[in-house]
Amino acid sequence: MLGLLARTANRVVTGVSLWGVSLGCAWAADPQPYVTTVKPTGQADLDAALNASSDLLGLQGTHAVGPFALAGRVRSDYERLRTALESCGYYGGTVTITLTRQGAKDGVKLDGQSSALASWIEGIPEKEKVTAEITVEKGPLYHVGQVSLLDPKTKAPLTLNTTEQNAFGLKTGTPAVAETVLGAGGKLLEAMREEGHALATVGTPKAYLRPESKTLDVVYDVTPGPVLNIGTINVAGLKRVNESFVRRRMTVQEGQLYQPSKIDAARQDLTSVGVFSSVAVKDGADQAVNGTMPLDFTFKEAKRRAIGAEGGYSTDLGARAGINWTHYNLLGNAERLKLAALVTGLGGSAQQGLGYDVYADFFKPDFYSRKQNLSVRLEGLRQLFWSYRQTALLARAGLTRQVGRYWNVSYGLSAEQENIQQFGVSRDYTIISAPLGGAFDNTGVGNPIEPATHGIRASLNAAPSVSLGNKGSGESFFTILNATASAYFDLEHLGISKPGRSVLAVRGTIGSIQGAGTYDIPPDQRLYGGGSATVRGFRWQGVGPQYKNTRYAIGGTSLDAGTVEYRQRILKSFGMAGFIDAGQVGSSSAPFTGTLRVGVGGGVRYYTPIGPVRLDVGVPLNRPERGDKWDLYIGLGETF
The missing domain is CATH 3.10.20.310 (membrane protein fhac)
Structure with missing residues (x-):
């Protein structure tokens, strides 16, 4: 500590007082039990420093020590406590340590540095405790x-x-x-x-x-030394990741001004690629090399392949379970290929039977430009909802580009060939769309499973689409518009909780389909409400126009929904939440039409290293005649 570096000719000398009573034929207590008290100084930070510095206090809970060891603790505490005083700015303070036999009324005062200290302790009868009282006079603040x-x-x-x-x-x-x-x-x-x-x-x-x-x-x-630029950048540890990819990805270059913050940002960015278990960087020399400072980047590659399981459950959509296989470095440039096969619709109230979802996802980072990523999906699925039955093949390709610290834009193409049976009629559809979107996120949470505690997330999307004429259906042109925003407020700012423990989360969603009426739009492209994405307590597709007062949803061309949720962590690994959801689906393209439905509920959370396991129960406040009385939702991560 700084106090040990101070030099002065007039050092304040502190003393120790020992009080005890001689009882004649006393036998040595070895080991010697004791208790320690530190008198408060009236200054919280100083008291904390003194308590943390005292060996007498910190070690009294360990096994009892002999007389000589206890005397050693007393003597060492003087320097430790003086250092604590000086570290808080009190260089003229005094420390006094008084040892008393419990129950003794009179005693003899001894110098704490005296050789008689251990002998005095040794003369205490067996099993009789000693009280060590520490008194500190802090003196003036320097x-x-x-x-x-x-x-x-x-x-x-x-x-x-x-x-x-x-x-x-x-x-x-x-x-x-x-x-x-x-x-x-x-x-x-x-x-x-x-x-x-x-x-x-x-x-x-x-x-x-x-x-x-x-x-x-x-x-x-x-x-200070000279001002240096970054010199030669050396790369080590690469085995299956291409060095050319790593160098293109680096955000620092040779000839750039040497700045530790930007160098570490480059290290963190390379770590985020997902193919390295660790990335380290250090100066490549202990002196300048031709007016520059070389850098040494060292990489440790992570496992390339992984097998995982997927699962979730809600009473409306039922259970969803399956397995996946992922390759994290397919072509040596951090390309990711994921293959998954899932069974869906196990026991859901909005389902008529089992379905499947089989897909292949390909992801390529830095596609033709840094911060521009390519995503491709091929998917086959079958869904047997009460509202319609769908068997489809889908192909999607899109680019996502980061355009600012918090902003991303995306654009792409999508094609779908499907057969849908609804209300006893079977139709084939070929749908081609060109989705375009923008997203804002300043929550600082990179993992989508990790719950946000502050900030805003928002997205705005438009999908111009054409449904080509096939058997039983005609051509139609329409554009799907939707916007979603969520905000997170950490109640720590109100002084009522610790950071991240109490969070108020708010979400709003609005959607509209322009250019075609409800029945001119393929059923899977229409807007539906209900479920964890909009209004909990109502089953998926349970909010909005229903067919002839049945449980068959027609779908709509407008949607609006909102959620207010309070999240509270309890202890280290548990939490709870309470929420109220409201939303409606209308038959016109203008939002805020239709019958407003409201659901309330709550749930519990179990926090794991990868994110919270969520269990929520929602109850409808204005349930339709054929609606569910309640719904259960289980998943990994918060709802939004």
Whole structure:
């Protein structure tokens, strides 16, 4: 600590008092039990430092020690407690440790550094405890006096620029707290390195006590060194990942100003690619090389293949379960291929029977441009909803591009060949669409399963589509528009909880289909409400126009829904939530039409390392005649 670096000719000497009683024929207590009390100083941070520094207090819960070991703890506590005092800026304080036999009324005062200390303890009868009372007089608070920054070779003073001065921040008159004084040097070093001084050094400060003025003069040895650019970037540890891909992906280049923050950002970005278990970077030399600083990147590749399971359950859609296989580095450029096969519709109230979902996903990062990713999906599925039965083949390809810190845009093409049976009529559809979208996310959560605690997520999408004429159906042109936004408020800002423990989450959704009427649009392209995506308590497709007062949903051309949810973590691994959902589906293209449905409910959470396991129960407040009385939802991650 800083206090050990201080030098003064008039050091304050502290003493110890030992009180005890001689009882004649006492036998040695070995080991010797004891208890410790530390009298509060009235300053919370100082009390915490004293309690943390005391060996007598910290070790009393361990097995009892012998007289000589206990005497050693007493003596060592003086220096430890003085250091704690000085680290908080109190350089003139005193420490007194008093040992008393429990129940003793009179005693003999001994010097704590005396050789008689251990003998006194040894004379205490067996099983009789000793009380160690620590009293600290903190004395006056010292402040920083003169601050000097010197070249260690020439001893000449250094002048800081504005950026370095602001980072350093230590000024005359500041309380001489060790954390502040030591931290100032670290901040100065960080600022200098950020300006390209890769070889800069800031030594441990030397402190000089001035008892007459109650100040502490501080001297730092500072060597800025030259301003350097990034030199040769060396890459090691690559086995199956192409080095060309890694170098294209790097956000730092040779000749760029040496800045640790940007170098570490490049390391984190490479880690996020998903093919490395670790990425490390360090300076490649201990001195400048032709006016530059080389960098050494070292990679450890993760496993390339993985087999996983997928599953979920809700009372409306039933159980969904299956397996998947993923290759994380298919062609050596972090391409990801995922194959999955799932059984769907197991026991759902909105289902008429078992279905399947089989798909292949291909993902290629940095497709023709950095921060532009290609996604391709081929999928075959069968869904047997009460509202319609669908058997379909789908092909989708799209690009997602990051256009700002929080913004992404996406565009692509989609084709679908399907057969749908609805209300006793079977039709074939060929649908081609060109989806376009934009998304904003400043929640700071990269993993979609990890719950957000603050910030906003928003998306806006448009899908111009054409349904080509096939058997039993005509051609139609329509555009599906939808927007969703969610906001998260950490109640820590109100002072009523710790960060991330109490969160209020709000979600709103609005959708519209333009250009065609309900029955001119294929049933799977229409808008539906109900379920965890809109209104819990109502089964999937349970909100909106129904066919002849049955449980068969027609679907609509407009949708609006909103959710307010309160999330509370309990203990370390558990949590709970309460929510209210409302929404409606209309037969016109204008939202806010149709019958408004409202559901309420709550649930529990179990937090795992990969995200929360969620169990929610929703109850409809204005249930239609044939609607469900309640619905259960189980999944991984929050609903939104």
